[in-house]
Amino acid sequence: MRQSHHDGHMVASALRNRTAGLAARLTTPLVPADYLDLFAPLCPGAQLRARIVEVRRETDDAATVVLRVGRGWAGHLPGQWVRIGVDVDGVRHWRAYSLTSPPNSDRQLSITVKAVPDGRVSSYLVRSAVPGSIVQLDQATGDFVLPARRPPRSLFVTAGSGITPVMGILRNELDSLEDVVVVHSAPTPNEVIFGAELRLLARQERIHLVERHTGTDGHFTPDQLIDVVPDWQDRETWACGPAGLTDALEVHWSAHGLPDHLHVERFQVEVMAASTDDGGAISFDRSNVTAVAGPTTPLLDAGEEAGVLLPSGCRMGICFSCVTPLIGGAVRDMRTGALTVAESGRPVLIQTCISAAAGHCHLDA
């Protein structure tokens, strides 16, 4: 950068900082964004958010949610996913969904959500989300993307909602790929998300599509691959779907000595199934200490006995001084039996004085 240009940048950013500093002194203890949020939640400088523009039904239990994101959006590559924070019944939940929209689309994004049977957020997005409402967002992330040097032959193996990142790639980068095979499983033909679009691409011979309807054909297993894609070993493969499928595929590729040919995407939250006899190991990650405790021992007591410095107060659940982030596993509220499960990548704050471990849990303490 030329010196004068560089100096110009320095002055501009110094001025910006000064103004920001003055503005903060004006609004302390709040920040200016707290007031701007009242009437312009998507403006530059605000926390990253998006407004739901449209909810478009895809199948009986899946819908595409179209979002208009705030000005802080840093863009994305096809195949990447985004974390979205949705308020359901008053509680903010974070989930991850793949982006299916094109990268340069004037801040218009789309994700496609399949309602999981007990899914709080997915059911809400598919059935109850109201256009005009605001959701929280994180920047796009993920490495389920095509390499700069495109492979001569590619294979995409998907099941259920696993088709979404692949759809993001197919919609936006298919022209840069030569020989594409898509193997997709869904219970019935009607439940294939983007079914019509995929079949059109197949008719146009832009992809070779293998549809498996698990209702009639049974579950797709890796050993069946050789029948539908004889040259699978020569294809760079991207797979996305339930853990059962992706785990089996990983084993299959490794067994054939080709672990690097397979790229897998998982975005399901690991729900720690609480065993009937709770309690368990409590890892205080920052302190590098792990304690083991039973179902009636508060995390606080267990931690203190193990020498961890934990904030506390009334030790009976009323003063909230002991609130600590749960970053993995699950804990149970000893007063109500309610289970709190850590969400992937998003700490959940819990009270250590009235919570017990429900399986192996991790605290940021």
Added chain:
Amino acid sequence: MTALQHKPESPVAHLAPADVEALAEQLDAIRLAIFESRGAEDAAYIRRVIEVQRTLELASRVILLGSLFPPAWLLGTAGLSIAKILENMEIGHNVMHGQWDWMRDPKIHSTTWEWDHASPSDMWKHSHNELHHTYTNVLGRDNDLGYGIMRVDEDQQWTPGHLLQPLWNALNALFFQYGIAAYDLEIGKVISGRTSRPKFFAQGRKVLRKIGRQGLRDYVIHPLLSGPSAATTFAANLTANLVRNVWTHSVIMCGHFPSGVETFTKSSIDGESRGEWYLRQMLGSANITGSPVLHLMTGNLSFQIEHHLYPDLPSNRYQEIAPQVREVFDRFGLNYTSGPLPAQVASAWWKIIRLSMPNDVAERPQAA
């Protein structure tokens, strides 16, 4: 009033241990019902209150840019006073209690909320959430019983200094946000050597920084931005802070000072059961009756009893459970102390005046 344990006729003498257990079960059930029903409507409530409060504050401060013009001064000052009261009482105090932590919104959370007040949030949470709510009305443990500068119970030792306590109370009312900041610093402990000096200095610096930021905003920056209205904006902001101070002081006095409220000896809480804790909260708190506007402006501390039973229950639900809580009082033959605002404030002030004098001078029949 003396401590409950020193009374010739204890208001809880008629309760057997089994009764106390049953009381706990009934109160637990009320709490559980509300906790399980928290949802979108509750979240919408606090978000709306915050939205209204911030809009009111913004509009008031903008109006005050022209505060030289008397109607603007009046409107802006009134709006700012109400905004500050709402922020401190219905929003700040309640958010810091963790009442809204269940929403998992990092911006409306007890661990992140910094309130518009001279006392830093974490110091307030320590002295209020941890100490006051755990040791409610325990003589010698709950310093809210007089804030260390007044005596509000016959069992608190009288000294000649107490003769001036009505004056201290009035001054405290006027400068309440600084009074609380000083109180949260636990200055008394430092003077008597019961706390480490480095800790006190670190906290003291923190308080001074907070006061500095608050003061800069209200008494320098906004007046300067008002140009020709600088002096009148200064006066407006000073007035708004004063109004907030006096109002919050009055409401807070009504929580534990009016007659009818019990105090407890230090030893009485050793091995306290859940039911006994509930009882202490029930008998150690007093409510204020009034309109929905009153409830909002007191931050629902008009339901002090319900708040002390369930400090982490969303404040908008206290009104709903008040009749059920009242029923529990009646069922177990307990006194539910409650009255209109003027009566409760007067009762609190009368106690302060009365107890500024030694016990034998101020003797009066025990309230039933």
